[in-house]
Amino acid sequence: MVTGAAQGIGLGIATRLAEEGASVILADIAHTKADAAAAGLVKQGLRVSAAPVDVADDGSVNALARRVDAEHGKCEILVNNAAIGADTHIETMTMEDYQRVIRINQDGAIRMTMTFVPLIKKAGPGRRILNIASIQGLRGWPNQIAYATAKGAIVNFTRALACDLAPHDIMVNALAPGFVDTPMSIQPDGSHEYDSDWFRDIYVKHGRIPMRRFGKPVDIAGPVFFLCSDDAQYMTGQLLSVDGGASATF
Ligand SMILES: NC(=O)c1ccc[n+]([C@@H]2O[C@H](COP(=O)([O-])OP(=O)(O)OC[C@H]3O[C@@H](n4cnc5c(N)ncnc54)[C@H](O)[C@@H]3O)[C@@H](O)[C@H]2O)c1
Secondary structure, X not given: OEXXXXXXXXXXXXXXXXXXXXXXXXXXXXXXXXXXXXXHHHHOOOOEEEEEOOOOOHHHHHHHHHHHHHHOOOOOEEEEOOOOOOOEOOOOOOHHHHHHHHHHHHHHHHHHHHHHHHHHHHOOOOEEEEEEOOHHHOOOOOOEHHHHHXXXXXXHHHHHHHHHHHHHOEEEEEEEEOOEOOHHHEOOOOOEHHHOHHHHHHHHHOOXXXXXXXXXXXXXXXXXXXXXXXXXXXXXXOEEEEOOOHHHOO
């Protein structure tokens, strides 16, 4: 189960897990887009289907769990990836602006996990929950109060959840992407954040991303597969940054 899988990083993760043999559900609020993405992957011979979900809504998440139970009887891997980007400054945002981001990016992952744990337990030992955090959950950046707060919460939710679920042999980890080229990087005016002079100046010219390029969904999908694979059987409660070295510098 990959939430927010209609596009971007979620679609990259879903594609890789399906290529490795998983039967993957692309769950997204943008259900037309998710349907189209799933149809494209099915054409490539992958076992993929799409399902509508709003991770911020109890009824919608419960309906998704009932559907998974009826069609698959279990869930082996849950990837909490769905989120929205939002500029929020402490002096100008409203509580509504703030709570909208928290409801989707933070509570959404917690709601999905609470609802899916029984299905994950039904899948037997060695199962995985992977939370997509962000390097913004580790560092500050202007105009990101709500997003950074939610991502910081996802990092420590991962650790606390890992402690609760380890006795059930369910491993819980988080991955913190850096700057990844997805539709989330497109600005309200239609421009691409990574084409801007300031991005090129700070991150490329001055090496704030030591690898001097933004990431692509495929760069995230590989480490996600590793964390879900048999090669990561003794890892839980951990955060893996996949950011071209961005969090290694200052
Ligand atoms: N792109 C980056 O640079 C970057 C960096 C760090 C972390 N991330 C994280 O990676 C994840 C994926 O981001 P992305 O860049 O692919 O974003 P994206 O905007 O391209 O994709 C997000 C997907 O989530 C879906 N979604 C939004 N609200 C939803 C809801 N309420 N219920 C269900 N689905 C919902 C959207 O429809 C969309 O398909 C997010 O958690 C994001 O915070 C992204």
